[in-house]
Amino acid sequence: MHTSDNCQPTIQHEPRSTHGGNASTARYSALSICLHWLTLALLIAVYALIELRGIFPKGSGPREAMKTWHFMLGLTVFGLVFMRLALRLVFRAPPITPPPPAWQQFLATATHVALYAFLILMPLLGWLSLSADGKAIPFFGLQLPALIAPDKALAENVEEIHETIGTFGYYLVGLHAAAALFHHYFVRDDALARMLPWHSRRGRTTAQTQR
Numbered sequence: 482m483h484t485s486d487n488c489q490p491t492i493q494h495e496p497r498s499t500h501g502g503n504a505s506t507a508r509y510s511a512l513s514i515c516l517h518w519l520t521l522a523l524l525i526a527v528y529a530l531i532e533l534r535g536i537f538p539k540g541s542g543p544r545e546a547m548k549t550w551h552f553m554l555g556l557t558v559f560g561l562v563f564m565r566l567a568l569r570l571v572f573r574a575p576p577i578t579p580p581p582p583a584w585q586q587f588l589a590t591a592t593h594v595a596l597y598a599f600l601i602l603m604p605l606l607g608w609l610s611l612s613a614d615g616k617a618i619p620f621f622g623l624q625l626p627a628l629i630a631p632d633k634a635l636a637e638n639v640e641e642i643h644e645t646i647g648t649f650g651y652y653l654v655g656l657h658a659a660a661a662l663f664h665h666y667f668v669r670d671d672a673l674a675r676m677l678p679w680h681s682r683r684g685r686t687t688a689q690t691q692r
């Protein structure tokens with residue numbers, strides 16, 4: 482069964498058939514797919530909230546609310562990335578049909594490692610920055626503990642690193658998304674179809690035209 486209509490942890494990383502005319506795209510599990518696109522939605526909100534905070538004056542209620550939501554949604558990303566990594570350690574990624582050359586697979590793996598590092602580092606640096614600044618760390622009605630003792634100079638440095646990596650994130654995610662679209666529309670393999678929440682016959686069609 483190849484469904485991902487909801488976030489049930491249906492694990493379907495293997496192709497239904499690897500020979501004959503019945504082969505279809507081997508997809509990521511429904512849960513991996515949900516977490517992947519949920520992370521994208523959260524990241525859009527996390528970036529928008531902090532980039533657009535300037536439309537409200539400093540110290541105003543709406544601006545502070547935008548920052549609080551930036552922190553809380555960023556911390557949610559932090560929680561989700563460990564679920565994604567756990568899934569990834571248990572189940573291997575489904576193969577791409579037809580298989581890309583080794584150098585492309587290497588680049589893809591390197592980008593994925595960088596993306597996972599980004600998803601861990603950014604919230605962690607944000608959390609460290611608020612801690613060093615002696616500020617509260619809100620999380621949906623809870624207060625998370627400070628990770629380090631207050632240190633204003635350190636807070637400024639950590640915040641700067643957080644902002645620099647935040648800028649780098651636009652390029653990293655842009656590169657990753659462009660590669661996925663390139664594979665889908667130009668190489669015409671099933672790299673993207675494996676990660677889409679709906680069914681796609683891309684793998685089957687491509688596999689059959691290769692025969």
Ligand code: HEM
Binds near residue numbers: 527553610611640
């Ligand atoms: C994936 C998660 C995150 C991303 C991509 C991200 C991205 C960013 C970016 C791009 C900025 C700089 C905006 C600018 O000044 O131009 C920023 C600022 C900041 N972020 Fe994050 N962030 C994330 C998570 C967090 C978390 C979890 C916290 C705290 C718990 C946090 C705390 C802060 C703080 C304190 C600032 C400075 C805000 C200000 O000066 O008004 N961030 N973030």
Ligand code: HEM
Binds near residue numbers: 674675
């Ligand atoms: C429009 C935006 C995006 C598109 C089209 C896209 C597409 C894809 C595709 C097709 C894959 C499978 C690639 C493969 O196995 O070779 C993938 C995997 C992955 N994506 Fe995205 N993605 C997008 C946004 C993001 C964002 C925002 C993040 C996080 C910052 C992200 C993180 C990842 C990671 C970590 C993997 C590796 C999954 C694994 O462990 O195998 N993606 N994405």
